[in-house]
Amino acid sequence: MSVPDDLAAAFTTHRTHLVGVAYRITGRFGDAEDAVQEAWLRLSAHPEGIRDLRAWLTTVVGRICLDQLKSAASQRERYVGSWLPEPLVTPAEGSDPLDVIVRDDGMRMAALVVLHTLTPEQRVAFVLHDAFGVPFPEIADTLGCTPATARQHASRARRIVEDADVPPRVDLDTQRTVLAEFLAAVATGDLDQLLRVLHPSAAFTGDGGGRARTTLNVITGHDKIARFLLGLRAMYGPQTLAAYRFGLVNGDLGLVLPAGHGPDPRITAFAIRDGRIVAMYDIANPDKLTHIEFDETPQP
Incomplete structure (x- = not known):
C-alpha cells in the first residue's frame, strides 16, 4: 500500500519530537531511532481515523519504548560497571536537528541519569505525562493498566526525581x-x-x-x-x-x-x-x- 505524500510530510514534522521522546525514555540514540521508525511503519499501515497525529505518535512511541526496556532488562542486569545514557553531542551554533532536543532541561545528562533509576513503567508514565502532556487514560493504554495506576507510576517517579535534587543547568x-x-x-x-x-x-x-x-x-x-x-x-x-x-x-x-x-x-x-x-x-x-x-x- 502506498503512503500518501502528505502523511509522510506530516510525520517528518514530528520526527525530531519523537526522537526526543524515545531517547529520554530509553537513553539510547539507536533505540530511539528504531522506535520512531517502527512508529512510522505502524502509521503507514493504518493511517485512517487519527485526529491528533502528534499525540497518537507520541503514545505509540512510548509503547514501543516500553517494550524495548522490558526486552533489555536482562542485559542491564548483566552490565559491567555503571550504566549511563548515550551522550548526544551537537554543534554550538545549533545547526543540528538534535539541538531542538537537547535544549530541553530534562535532556541534561544529570537529569537522564536520575530518570534511568526509575522502573520502565514509572519512566514512561513520567516522561509522557510530565514532559509531553499525554493524558493518563492514554498512558494507561500504553502501560496496560488503569488510569489510576498510570497516575501512581508518574507520581512515584516525580517524587524520586524531586528528591534527587538535580542541579539546574547553568549558562x-x-x-x-x-x-x-x-x-x-x-x-x-x-x-x-x-x-x-x-x-x-x-x-x-x-x-x-x-x-x-x-x-x-x-x-x-x-x-x-x-x-x-x-x-x-x-x-x-x-x-x-x-x-x-x-x-x-x-x-x-x-x-x-x-x-x-x-x-x-x-x-x-x-x-x-x-x-x-x-x-x-x-x-x-x-x-x-x-x-x-x-x-x-x-x-x-
Whole structure:
C-alpha cells in the first residue's frame, strides 16, 4: 500500500519530537531511532481515523519504548560497571536537528541519569505525562493498566526525581569558566586548585561496559576524585589533556577525547552546582559512541 505524500510530510514534522521522546525514555540514540521508525511503519499501515497525529505518535512511541526496556532488562542486569545514557553531542551554533532536543532541561545528562533509576513503567508514565502532556487514560493504554495506576507510576517517579535534587543547568559562559579552571588544575597537577573547582559532594561515574577503561565504581567526594584524576594524569601524561576538545553534550559543555590519545575514546559530561563541578559522567563504552563523529566535533 502506498503512503500518501502528505502523511509522510506530516510525520517528518514530528520526527525530531519523537526522537526526543524515545531517547529520554530509553537513553539510547539507536533505540530511539528504531522506535520512531517502527512508529512510522505502524502509521503507514493504518493511517485512517487519527485526529491528533502528534499525540497518537507520541503514545505509540512510548509503547514501543516500553517494550524495548522490558526486552533489555536482562542485559542491564548483566552490565559491567555503571550504566549511563548515550551522550548526544551537537554543534554550538545549533545547526543540528538534535539541538531542538537537547535544549530541553530534562535532556541534561544529570537529569537522564536520575530518570534511568526509575522502573520502565514509572519512566514512561513520567516522561509522557510530565514532559509531553499525554493524558493518563492514554498512558494507561500504553502501560496496560488503569488510569489510576498510570497516575501512581508518574507520581512515584516525580517524587524520586524531586528528591534527587538535580542541579539546574547553568549558562554556557559559567560552564566554560569552570571547565577551564578544572582543565588547568589537572594540567598542572595542582591538587589544591582541583579541590577548589570540585564540589565537596562531587561524584565521578564511569561507563565502559566492560569494553573500555574507566572506573567501575562511582567515586564520591572531591578529594578522592581529585587524586583519581591526578593519577590518570601521571599515567597518561599531561599531553593527553591537549587532545580533549570542548563539545556540547546533551546541551551542556563537555569534553570529547578522540581515539589515539592515551585512554579509549570518550565523552565526559558535567553538572555544576554553586560554581563547582558536582558530577562527572565519563562515557567510554564504544557501543554508546557509534553515532558520534569524533573528528568533526566542533569547539563551542
